[in-house]
Amino acid sequence: MRFRRSAAAIVAVLALALVSACNNDKAGQNGDASLQKITYLTSFNTFGREAYAYVALEKGYFKDAGFDVTIKPGSGTVDVLKLVAGGQADYGIGDFTAILITMGKQKMPVTTVGMIHQRSMAAIVALKGGSINTPQDLAGKKIGDQPGSTNTVMFPLYAKAAGIKGWETTKFVPSPPPALPQLLAAGTVDGIGQFVVGVPTVEKADPKHRQAVVLPYGDKLPDLYGNAIITRSDLAKDHPDQVKKFTSALLKGLQDTINDPEGAAKILQKYDPKRTVDGSVAELNLMKPYVKPDGFTGELGEADGERVERIIKALENAGEIKPAGSLNPAEVVDRDLAPKG
Template sequence: MRFRRAAVAGVAVLALALASACNDNGSTSGDGGENLEKVSYLTSFNLFGREAYAYVALEKGYFKDAGFDVTINPGSGTVDVMKLVAGGQADYGIGDFTGTVITMGKQKLPVTTVGMIHQRSLAAIVALQGGSITKAEDLVGKKIGDQPGSTNTVMFPLYAKAAGIPADQTKFVPNPPPQLPQLLAAGTVDGIGQFVVGVPLVEKADPKKRKAVVLPYGDKLPDLYGNAIITRSDLAKDHPDQVKRFTGALLKGLQDAIDDPEGAAKTMKKYAPNLDVDVATQELKLMKEYVKPEGFTGPLGDVDTARVQKVIDALVDAKQVGTDIKPADVVDGALAPKG
């Protein structure tokens, strides 16, 4: 009971934080209407260009056509998104799949994933040319700036094991995400935890205009997925048609965003005035190969249960989760997109 009370209290605090964020950044909603079902959605993290597909789905009426009046709010990372969805403060959200599995291995939140945004992981360590990091082996003894509990930090032991380096000899220095590119440029840290699509923002922040050095986790761990669509377990069980309709509309927006990155970035700017359209466009261009990698033939959002098991096996081997977790504990395969 103590754990349950603590969990509820934690969700309440997170909800208040989200409300504050929404007051600062604004939330966005469709046209509404008496016959539309109100649904709330969280981005994976803040309002970067990589999140544009949800705004495309909103702007083009895909959500409305599916019967929804959707409110989009900025998320604050995988774990927080999971907790807010689990607590009913949001109906759907986006979170890194590997981070989701690791979190579910530690606390059995009532959430599940129902589709993949990225067929490859976006997680990476990013440095700048001329620095001390050019390959995975260089990470030993280095300082990496990142937000505590971020996807990159949580997944680092798994990456380090695959790269053959000791995870405990790389120091992660806690810093808020908006400051990371500047800290890297100043040489305060040797590298930063960053999604691959964040490279344009990192390079723009460097006054010396150096190119980024990118160490993608997916190069060592090709089975890892990137971001996934998260919803509550009871919603998936009791309202599967709603979940399929929502996922279908969101993925339509995703397809349009990777087909027309600049158009998607301009659409998102209508809802996020501070967005840099050029940087957002570059993010979306980089994201395309992670949504539909070379050789990928499945439907957009595809989930392969056998591959999910491989991810779990890798996490078990790296001692990130226990042996009791199964694919059905983290994915609802029946609701995932089918070809």
């Protein structure tokens, strides 16, 4: 099944979402009929932060669980949602808040089955010596980001929580993600949407070697989760054992990754030679406290039902989704399948 990017193709596939096959009866790509063929989308490209999926693949965790997994680079939460909902992928990764905001506007047959990050990694990043040093400086500024990205979708919520006056005048400039650090360094934009783990890449791209100014959304919105594991609702309902096995294998790769960032970075480089080991290690070290924050004693990947309800309520109060039950927590997170604390 080819990874198709065009909006028209996505719309057409969405129309068939509820009747699309789950691929459960297909033989794996290696010809082993005992393995189920699974397509998985990263949250965004193949940056270091995505290494855990390749660790699970390389170490045989997916195969041990009965899957022949094909990993494809995602292009942001909204696209990943549409592709999973449309049957072009079985599992994917997306920012949980962006998932809620998107599903609050457009119902999709997807559900969350685990959390990669217990805290949001979304942020606005600038460079020292520029025009952005605090959240209040964002009004009227130009921020480079991909349309529909997590940082773009979540910005109004962050701006309101941070009390930014005139935040509506902040302009998000559509920009290709690989070019964001260079656009920032050149002064074409004042800041960029970025996960905090992308800071080393941003600083490395600046010929003046300036330090980054990081404005994490999580500082103002501590309840927010980061990336989450999603799958189709029908797959979760009809094949819960498969979902649990896949999620368990993926989280096993995540645990190994935060235990051994260098080993994970070397595995990622094997699959994507463009990724340097040092760069990926830097990202993974920054990511670790978001996977298991200080004071977190729960199970890796857990989703807390009460916390999900608080996030939905906050989004309703901020006007990002319609109030009065527009989102059912039980539909957006399958608590029977997500790890529990």
